[in-house]
Amino acid sequence: MAAETPGEYISHHLTNLSIKVGEGGFWTLHLDSIIMGWLVGIAGIGAFYLVAKSATRGVPGRLQGFIELMVEFVDGTVRDIFPGERKFLAPLALTIFVWVFMMNLMDLIPVDFVAAGAGLLGLHHWKAVPSTDLNTTFAMSITVFVLTIYFSFKAKGAGGFVHELFTAPFGSNPLFWIPNFILNVIEYLSKPVSLAMRLFGNMYAGELIFILLALLGTSWAWFLPSAVLSAGWAIFHILIILLQAFIFMVLTVVYIAMAHEHH
Amino acid sequence: MEKMMMLASVQGSTAIAIGLIIGLGAIGACIGIGIMGSKFLEAAGRQPEMIPQLQKFMFILAGLIDAAFLIGVGLAMYFAGGPLLNSLLAVAK
Numbered sequence: 001m002a003a004e005t006p007g008e009y010i011s012h013h014l015t016n017l018s019i020k021v022g023e024g025g026f027w028t029l030h031l032d033s034i035i036m037g038w039l040v041g042i043a044g045i046g047a048f049y050l051v052a053k054s055a056t057r058g059v060p061g062r063l064q065g066f067i068e069l070m071v072e073f074v075d076g077t078v079r080d081i082f083p084g085e086r087k088f089l090a091p092l093a094l095t096i097f098v099w100v101f102m103m104n105l106m107d108l109i110p111v112d113f114v115a116a117g118a119g120l121l122g123l124h125h126w127k128a129v130p131s132t133d134l135n136t137t138f139a140m141s142i143t144v145f146v147l148t149i150y151f152s153f154k155a156k157g158a159g160g161f162v163h164e165l166f167t168a169p170f171g172s173n174p175l176f177w178i179p180n181f182i183l184n185v186i187e188y189l190s191k192p193v194s195l196a197m198r199l200f201g202n203m204y205a206g207e208l209i210f211i212l213l214a215l216l217g218t219s220w221a222w223f224l225p226s227a228v229l230s231a232g233w234a235i236f237h238i239l240i241i242l243l244q245a246f247i248f249m250v251l252t253v254v255y256i257a258m259a260h261e262h263h
Numbered sequence: 264m265e266k267m268m269m270l271a272s273v274q275g276s277t278a279i280a281i282g283l284i285i286g287l288g289a290i291g292a293c294i295g296i297g298i299m300g301s302k303f304l305e306a307a308g309r310q311p312e313m314i315p316q317l318q319k320f321m322f323i324l325a326g327l328i329d330a331a332f333l334i335g336v337g338l339a340m341y342f343a344g345g346p347l348l349n350s351l352l353a354v355a356k
Contacts, residue, residue: 011344194330201333208340247326 006215013111013211015125016133017118032126033133040102040130045095070094077250082257089256092147093249096140101245103131104203108234108241111211132207137200141192144252148191152259191255195248202244206237266355273351277342284339292332299324 004012016030051067060068074094078086106128118126130136152161165184170176213233217226303321307314 197334197337198326198330201330201335201337204340205333205336243322243326247323250323 010211016127017123017125030133033130033136036128037130041099044098044102078253081253093253096252097245097249100248104241107207111214131199131203134200137196141196145192148255148259151256155260195251199244199248209233273348277347281339281342284335288332288335292329295328
């Protein structure tokens with residue numbers, strides 16, 4: 001392991017553990033993203049579930065107080081953006097926020113610890129952060145996109161949705177149908193793409209900077225600056241993690257709220 | 264020898280492209296955050312009681328402004344792995 005070049009070190013840490021279940025690139029699964037996604041999801045949502053099951057009406061303990069804080073925060077945010085019926089939207093927002101935050105949190109584990117741990121289990125590659133995998137972020141944003149279309153249908157009806165698709169910005173003159181449609185398609189497609197790539201870009205760049213800073217500490221002279229810079233970047237990264245999870249949640253709620261609007 | 268020259272030319276252009284992507288993206292992101300931050304400070308000075316609400320929107324906007332820049336960084340890092348060399352290497356063999 002000591003004989004690799006810096007380029008090999010970087011690309012070794014940036015490769016997913018993938019298995020093939022069929023022909024072609026589509027049927028290659030990134031096992032590490034799937035397993036880590038499930039693990040952090042069960043850990044995060046499971047914690048909420050356990051606290052909710054044993055909740056007390058009297059003076060709450062610290063964990064219950066913290067969970068209540070989170071639920072009220074997400075509920076308040078959803079209420080500010082979408083004043084309608086939020087029985088489905090608020091739990092969706094909470095799930096997205098907690099899950100994305102837990103996935104991003106895995107980025108704070110030092111890269112060499114993850115590689116060493118995976119080496120103990122006999123795995124050559126293991127990326128601990130599912131949100132650095134484009135497949136994970138696109139899976140979430142495509143799900144949000146499908147939900148947006150579902151809520152559009154529910155709020156405007158199938159006929160109303162198609163009518164709006166062809167007449168939305170410019171007007172109902174038949175001359176404008178093609179430009180309206182093109183603009184609407186661009187608007188609808190840009191939302192999941194930007195949602196996915198924003199989260200992916202932030203997390204991938206963050207992980208890459210962690211790897212590059214770790215690479216800086218190869219000699220004893222550079223070890224202390226590398227450790228200090230890594231610590232500084234990790235502290236800044238805590239803010240980025242929270243921010244990106246919050247933005248994913250807010251944009252999900254905003255897109256679904258926009259689906260309910262009539263033009 | 265000619266193979267090496269062609270490889271070097273592709274690598275060199277890729278390096279310049281990566282630098283441009285990251286640099287120009289950083290210019291846009293930093294100017295955007297600067298303008299937004301200055302407006303926030305102005306508004307906070309006028310109405311200190313609005314600071315919590317404005318702060319919430321400021322963080323949302325900061326994330327959105329950084330989005331395009333970080334997408335660019337991700338793309339640039341992808342190019343740094345040398346995928347543009349693949350077709351050249353396939354022909355050169």
